[in-house]
Amino acid sequence: MTDCYAVIGNPIAQSKSPLLHTAFARQFGHDLRYEAILAEPETFRETVLAFAAAGGRGMNVTAPFKLAAAELADTLTERARAAGAVNTLKFDPDGILGDNTDGVGLVGDIQDRLGVPLAGRRILVIGAGGATRGILLPLLQARPAGILVVNRTAARAEALAHALEAAGRVRGGPLEAAGGQEYDVVIHATSAGLNEGEAPPVDYRVAAGGLAYDLAYGEDTPFMRQARDRGAALAVDGLGMLVGQAAESYRVWRGVRPDVRPVLEQLQLA
Template identity: 50%
Template sequence: MDHYTVIGHPVEHSRSPAMHRRFAELAGQHIKYDRTLAPLDAFVATLEAHIAAGLKGANVTVPFKEAAFAWAHRLTDRARQAGAVNTLALQPDGSWLGDNTDGVGLVTDLKRLGAPLGGARILVIGAGGATRGILGPLLAEGPSALVLCNRTLAKAQTLAELFGIEAQAMDALAGQHFDLILNASAASLTGELPAVPAGLFAGASLAYDLVYKPGGTAFERWALDNGCKASSDGLGMLVAQGAESFRLWRGVLPNWQQVLAEMKEGL
């Protein structure tokens, strides 16, 4: 069977093996998918050892996405925009294509939820690597405004300039209205809340946290308590971006919404 893996450090927490095996079952594909723990100083050596043993593709997780970006022979436009690679795919000519499926995974899940995109006012909280991977696909949907905020304004401004969008200080957002509010900061990993005004959520259609946790995140609950109409965590983004990786490797898009439903039941 064709071999695929997810490479990271740490990687034992990754849900990708179970997810991709289920994708394969539903799509009638026969693959092997496992986890690979790479030493922090040996990503390339670990990857190339697997390639020598017949690897056909890989998902790349923290902290190796930038290393994968530098290693790939060719890059998709969205990988170049993101400055990071989370999917590597062996090509017929023997070269390796680097892609970033995070942004398309997010947009796909937002559409599943009926979130406003075209013509909407969108706020993205956080200016780290996760944000860089989603800004291009969000802009492609034609929002009327895409605003970036971050605890450190200078970092938000640097990233905003790359994409031609607006950056604002968190405390300058008071009194503004957004249709869609995305939390791409690391705050939810520790149960903290971003330092944006709570009044931002009043009347917003959706608050979306890129982090996923059983029972939802503190950000989701905070948004709903302050007048947001709906909220979601990032499990759908995880599954949708994984399905896009699977499509790149196998040429077929699996039934990711069924897998998402099954994963929710198992949380």
Template identity: 50%
Template structure:
């Protein structure tokens, strides 16, 4: 019997940990599947997707730079994909309808839960206003923090996100500002910029770090990320990187496709030790 086919699509894609993660999930759960990485041409993402499903493929994960194109390509979007404006998970239902979902926000919140971070009534600062941040705002608001401040280099982009998610705020104080404006400690700071990948820092004040501040960098690295090291040097209580988020969003995709939720802790540990 042939295994069901799944893949991650991006450009570039050779660095992706998704094949390793889903291979570990399959071994753990006994699910018969094959998961590969596909580098799509920048000018023919749609052809890559349609070709994959035409060959009998069952589901795709989507990574940069195609998440918005995946959203556009879908026949139907889940509520969380609709809000995120991007999709990292595609699949077809029994009728052949191409459905877009977004599991990034679920992955972040689940990993924060794994680390024992309390979101209810927390004062949260989110750095950045791009697609990575847009995908996590609604799941964060669903946990009813006291306040959520979106800081970004271009203020208008942060303000646009506040306007978009105000209907989801449900009593949470939702604010937008530039990077330099926050000047008091927060309970949780989430770095949604890609600055750490270049070894750079968003220009935020050290005053956002207090003795009880938890910092989460959505980027991940074998070493402490640049932003997390900056936070530790300024007295943050705990810092975490985005490897757990990566595994948790993958587990949610796996559940959508297979109806089985894998255990994530042993997979995260194995990746840390690779």
């Protein structure tokens, strides 16, 4: 029998999820159908529940519904609870599981694909929106020396750091808090600077052999250019994270982990 999955969001036409999951299914010879569903805030809940009632096995959730999906789930994984946001729903006979695979997608891309270990490294995260909420706990679990989160609205960065304060290695502050210091890994997680825009004016240096990682994707983003000017030998966009989070969703649903490399190469060529 064909297993049905979907991605839900608004807008949704731009989503690469159907392409990614169809490619993963091909790797295993799985018989599945994956569709893109456009929802409105008023219809999100009933659309998800109707998809599950019709036999759907799982859903990816994208903007602007990640918080609503966390509320809808019966159970949350630890990383979804820490994020307060869900990008993966799994419909089990005993209820709806909510998970967040964004952070694992990022950490896997940095450590496994790019070969940059995070343990003991100094990490700077620029931005404190939904994406940052999703990546902080998995980043911390990779045992860096410390994480500084800076944001245009400082209170948001401070609140995120405060929520993880038991771990003790996260600080938050305004953009100026980066203070011209050197970091081993700089992660750009704001929605500024796409297309012809500018990356936020943050004063940092990238250590020798360090990494600059833009969560946004594009051939050569403003942040990647900025980071190279500040010493980054390696500056990459977020396509690897996108494929990584999808692969982790696939594993949550079906218990097997797809090979991300050929799918990423296919996307990069496109």
